[in-house]
Amino acid sequence: xxxxxxxxxxxxxxxxxxxxxxxxxxxxxxxxxxxxxxxxxxxxxxxxxxxxxxxxxxxxxxxxxxxxxxxxxxxxxxxxxxxxxxxxxxxxxxxxxxxxxxxxxxxxxxxxxxxxxxxxxxxxxxxxxxxxxxxxxxxxxxxxxxxxxxxxxxxxxxxxxxxxxxxxxxxxxxxxxxxxxxxxxxxxxxxxxxxxxxxxxxxxxxxxxxxxxxxxxxxxxxxxxxxxxxxxxxxxxxxxxxxxxxxxxxxxxxxxxxxx
Numbered sequence: 397x398x399x400x401x402x403x404x405x406x407x408x409x410x411x412x413x414x415x416x417x418x419x420x421x422x423x424x425x426x427x428x429x430x431x432x433x434x435x436x437x438x439x440x441x442x443x444x445x446x447x448x449x450x451x452x453x454x455x456x457x458x459x460x461x462x463x464x465x466x467x468x469x470x471x472x473x474x475x476x477x478x479x480x481x482x483x484x485x486x487x488x489x490x491x492x493x494x495x496x497x498x499x500x501x502x503x504x505x506x507x508x509x510x511x512x513x514x515x516x517x518x519x520x521x522x523x524x525x526x527x528x529x530x531x532x533x534x535x536x537x538x539x540x541x542x543x544x545x546x547x548x549x550x551x552x553x554x555x556x557x558x559x560x561x562x563x564x565x566x567x568x569x570x571x572x573x574x575x576x577x578x579x580x581x582x583x584x585x586x587x588x589x590x591x592x593x594x595x596x597x598x599x600x601x602x603x604x605x606x607x608x609x610x611x612x613x614x615x616x617x618x619x620x621x622x623x624x625x626x627x628x629x630x631x632x633x634x635x636x637x638x639x640x641x642x643x644x645x646x647x648x649x650x651x652x653x654x655x656x
């Protein structure tokens with residue numbers, strides 16, 4: 397078999413102009429998308445409310461995002477990744493964030509941070525009006541509650557944090573309005589990240605194999621549970637996350653006789 401070579405014909409002026417235009421505008425479009433991703437991360441509810449004291453840098457190239465910087469809590473590293481992963485246009489995330497001076501797992505300082513986060517994720521409790529003290533795994537809650545129901549729910553959420561031994565709730569039901577909210581409009585990526593972290597924070601749901609997706613504030617949850625009570629618990633916790641409008645729970649009860 398023989399191969400024949402044909403000389404290339406020179407491009408016409410219109411074709412040459414088209415090629416030059418494509419070479420100029422294609423990278424520009426990608427650059428605009430990357431700039432939008434970086435701006436969306438910075439302005440997201442999670443970054444403005446939970447990660448505002450962390451030094452996190454978001455750099456996107458062709459939708460491939462690299463996170464770098466320093467945080468002082470390992471959960472913040474994961475929270476940043478979960479948030480950015482859910483932003484429009486993001487293809488993948490490389491998490492190079494360093495955790496500095498993170499307290500030992502299950503220490504009082506570590507538990508304090510987990511309890512405060514658990515209360516902050518839920519709209520029915522007020523991390524702003526709730527003072528948290530920890531001593532040898534025992535949580536003492538003080539501050540103002542808008543109602544007895546809020547006080548009881550604060551106890552429930554704090555008690556359900558992995559590692560907490562006991563909760564003493566000394567909050568006063570004062571009827572005062574909740575504390576200020578830094579961001580009124582909560583983006584889907586932030587909702588999704590909060591849901592994922594909340595389910596990991598609560599010991600009752602931390603081991604669940606769940607899939608979470610959020611669209612316009614509607615959260616779709618899938619995965620396996622051991623009972624309908626567990627499915628109902630997930631719906632309850634997710635429904636109370638900041639920004640969630642409704643929950644579609646498609647979790648199914650795991651068949652104990654099924655082969656693994």
